[in-house]
Amino acid sequence: MEALTHRTQLLDRLWQYQQAEGFISQEAVKACAQDLHLSEIEIEGVISFYHFFHRKPAGKFIIYLNKSIISETKGYARIKEAFEKETGATLGGVDPSGLFGLYETACIGLSDQEPAALINFYPFVRLNTLKVRQIIAQLKQGVLPENICDEVADHIRYVPDGDKAIFFRDYHPGKSIQRLIDLSPEEAIATIKQSGLSGRGGAFFPTGLKWQLCRDQPAQPKYIVCNADEGEPGTFKDRVLMNALPGLMLEGMIIAGYAVGAEEGIIYLRAEYFWLKEKLERVIARFYRMGLLGKEPGGIANFQFDVRIQMGAGAYVCGEETALLNSMEGKRGEPRTKQYFPVERGFLNLPTIVNNVETLCAASRILELGVEKILQTGTPESPGTKVLSVSGDCLLPGIYEVEWGASIADLIEKCQADDPYFIQISGPSGECISMQEKDRSFSKEDLRCEGSVMIFNRQRDVLQILSNFADFFKSESCGICTPCRAGNFIIQRKLEKIQHGLAYEEDLEEIKKWGKIMQVASRCGLGKTATNSLVMSLAKFPEYFSTIIEKNADGLNWNFDIERATAEYERFKQ
Amino acid sequence: MGKEISFTIDGQEIKAFEGENLVTVAQRNGIYIPSLCYFEHIDPPLGSCRVCTCKVNGKTGPACMEKVYSDMRVEVNTLELQDIRKAVTEMMFAEGNHFCPACEKSGNCDLQHVAYEMSIASARFPHLFKDRLIDYEPKRMVIHHNRCVKCMRCVEEVFTDDGQRVFSACGRGNETVLGIDYEQEAKLSEEQALSAMQICPTGAILVKGQSLSLPFGDRAFDLKSVQKNREKAQEVDYGSDITTLEKRTIATISLAGCFGCHMSMLDIDLELVDLLDLVEFNKSPLNDIKEFTQQCDIGLIEGGCCNTENIEVLREFRKKCKILVAMGECAIWGGLPAMRNTISLEECLEEAYLNSVTTQEGEYTIPYHEDLPKILDKVYPCSEIVKIDYYIPGCPPSAEHIWKVVKNLLWGKDYSVLYAEFKYD
DSSP states (O other): OOOOOSGGGHHHHHHHHHHHHSSOOHHHHHHHHHHHTOOHHHHHHHHHHSTTOOSSOOOSEEEEEEOSHHHHHTTHHHHHHHHHHHHOOOTTEEOTTSSEEEEEESOOSOGGGOSOEEETTEEEOSOOHHHHHHHHHHHHTTOOHHHHOOOOOOOEEEOOTTTTOSSSSOOOTTHHHHGGGGOOHHHHHHHHHHHTOBOTTTTOOBHHHHHHHHHTOOOSOOEEEEEEOOOSTTOOHHHHHHHHOHHHHHHHHHHHHHHHTOOEEEEEEOGGGHHHHHHHHHHHHHHHHTTSSEESGGGOTTOEEEEEEEEOOSOGGGGSHHHHHHHHTTSOOOOOOTTSOTTTSOGGGSOEEEEEHHHHHHHHHHHHHOHHHHHTSBOSSSBSEEEEEEEESBSSOEEEEEETTOBHHHHHHHHTBSSEEEEEESSTTSEEEEGGGTTOBBSSSSBOOOSEEEEEETTSOHHHHHHHHHHHHHHHSOSOSHHHHHHHHHHHHHHHHHHTTOOBHHHHHHHHHHHHHHHHHOSSHHHHHTTHHHHHHHHHOHHHHHHHOBOOTTSOOTTOOHHHHHHHHHTTOO | OOOEEEEEETTEEEEEETTOBHHHHHHHTTOOOOOSSOOTTSSSOOOOSOTTEEEETTEEEEGGGOBOOTTOEEEOSOHHHHHHHHHHHHHHHHHTTOOGGGOTTTTSOHHHHHHHHTTOOSOSSOOOOOOOOEEOOSSSEEEEGGGOOOOOHHHHHOBOTTSOBSEEEESOGGGOEEEEOHHHHTTSOHHHHHHHHHHOSSSSEEETTOOOOOOTTSSTTSSOOSSTTOOOSOOOOOSTTGGGSOOEEEEEEESBSOSHHHHHHGGGTTHHHHHHHHEEEOSBTTTTBOSOOSOEEEEEEESBEEEHHHHHHHHHHHHHEEEEEEESHHHHHOTGGGGGGGSOHHHHHIIIIISSTTOOTTSOOOOOOTTSOOEEEEEEOHHHHSOOOEEEOSSSOOHHHHHHHHHHHHHOOOOOOOGGGOOOO
16 A cells, blocks of 8 residues: 555545555554554554544454444344344454454434444344344355445435425525626625525534635635534434435535535544445436536636545544544644634644535525525524434434424424424424423524434333433543543433432432533533433423432432342352 | 733723733732633633633633733633633532642642632532543653643644654544653753742642652642632631630531541641530540431531441431531542542452452452441442531541631631641542
8 A cells, every 4th residue: 555645644544554455454554553653552552542443453354233212122133133143243352253343323313213233334224133143144145245235314304395395395506606796706605605504514613604714704715514424313314415415515625615615525434324425426426427526616716626435433522523623633633722713823834724515405496496585484593494314213204404494393294293292393402302291393593403303202211311321421422521431421321320219309309410510621522411301301301300319318328229239249159 | 011001900990001911910910810721821821721711801811812902801700710720620520530638749830730720628519530541651750640630731732853742632422631752752851850840830730759748838839828818717716715605516426437537637736626625426436436416416427428327327427417528528529538539449449459469369349248337339429428517528637627617617616727727629
């Protein structure tokens, strides 16, 4: 292999090793360290940050099972057992022959067709024990996963009637960027500002303002980064947008590039979507052929724009924009301290726009359809439509493009959810909703949803949901700041205590107080929001918690489980 | 340097140069903001430990990330912020395995010092007791992963002469550990290794063959607080009105402890005679009364719970004592006996009874008899078994500290526990 010349190539190189050999060997680490004049431990530090990189042989076929709560409720345990039985591998390891590696991972963005798995990063959906047996049998016979993997359906269940759809409508490549011919960069930014577009990754930062701030920076070059690392469990809207409308996203990047004066766009694609990479590359190639990328794309004079894809490697926190930038620079994906915004010092310390896939798609449509049309839909503060990924206990899981302002009740009816009880919006870091709140609406004014809607019916155990979230944060915390690294671990232990029936009212009070501390003291959104749902659920589902929590009136903690505490010692009884 | 500006900390006007770091400016003005990862010369600051959390213009964040500017409004010593800073520090104690009495760095440890300054008597969080490595592989160093707080000071500061990093964070989430590059570490000179040990705010990085032991009183953080106004209340002279006080009853017990705290209690020497005019001891090893004969005003508990008998006795104390005080590190969070909490009971007993170097094969079995208390899977802090009202840290706590707390609780008089009396070792 050619020597690496820059640290930004590191992740790609590590992927080459990982895919060629099934793991990253000591020699590979040495080679990377030598090329980049880094110590080996620094390379180790990067590798160990991303859970798709292995330092030991991880099997010819590497199987990743989704351990998200949706997967859990759709039969994860059964599927896991089936895989273990058929492959001979135990979860977290490789079978004796070294053929299969079996691992679990956070949400893989297929919540509408769980239980699902990735095998060598090819998707297998709607699994059952029979299907697992067939898949493994075929792999053992030498069939390649790419030849038997599933076609992932988009499941676009709803778009607004009456030509109100903004995303899922006819698409003609180049139509959006054509508008740029008559617009100055300033006018393009003004258009986006007028449209009221705000960040669809969940932060709701005004997109026009972000672009303006970046344009105002004197430093050059500038970068446009498309954040395609939607890791929030239950979210798959960007997957569908990239699958159904990849060109729209590319045009959004071109528009952003034109507006802020950037010539390079990078799509940071989460490794869970490796199977989309080829398609995206084909579309990018087609754009070049059609003259929509490269020199003077779409005939825009004095402008050049190129796009490449950067693969992530398995880290939820890299969806946080500064962590994503570190990751693109070949570093550990730790969020940066907030001394500078990415628009000031982003990728390689240069002005950088980081926008979510949906934001960029929306920007394209705003130029194509005109601000007027956008402003006719949605709510005053959030005009337009929103793409929601709906999963869980409903008949029709999938993608719903709804007008901003749509209510929870609307959505429940559309997706035919039966007896919903606990609805989690915006993923574990978002908020939980009880049925008393079914009239609340998706909007900037009310429920600021990034796209994930997970529905749980009355049969589901609230504590199981919350524990799944706590496990998720515990392992996905980047580990750099104390409140998030230690706090999530502590909270997870607390939930274990409740699950064992050992908790008292004081424990719930402590959860509230500790959650608050994590919220104010953590470095980034992960730690700040990790206990949101847990704390909210205590207030929103009092009837549930009152049945599992007691008062410790005499201070004697009779809940303490002596039998459990002595079980290990009892083994020494002769 | 920027122009001279003024701003406020807790309402007090402060003059500084624009762009100076807030932690440094506060320190210069006698306002204590604890910090573990902050180093003046690391720019941008690491912002990893979060112990310096304060408020700027109403927004909560780490002070080390703030550069001062004109008219900024800083809050440091509000009750809320003090509690947050304490909590973050307590998280570090709960997350690592910080056995101060057994640590080479004790007395010279920044983490311990910060906790002393904030008067942290116990961590509100359950200790996690994750099994962590003590790595003797490096040429010059020993890395105690139990003690690392992941401040990243060493990652950013320790380089070889060829500019290579020696440390890096490895792993993620609660599995994050400090990685050390053996090859690079071997290239460090003795001075470079020593400086790594010095910048470590805990005892995570030690240098082989280097002794840190100094007599108590000579160590960096033993005697004097860095805060000007820490010792507030005056010592109360309780001798004069001694006869007017109502007589109270005390019970004491040593559970999974070493009786060291009880020995320490006796350390007030002749004052013990005065004390006996004021209190009567009920159930206690000091007088060998085995059973409670009445309700007591206060119960002093030494040691945590390592077996079923400890639990039974502790519950009895809770029932018989109005106020229950956990005295010493073992009672508070397990202390030294809790060193076994990171390994399984089976492994621990086998090592002690079967595989130790002094046992002959087949000489002993692991004791189990129905008359013997059952050993618990781990050593539990008293607060997990019953409600504990107060905590006196120390291993052992000094006699002054113990009796000041007891007298305060029994007769409501204020006694200032001096900085030098407040210790974890």
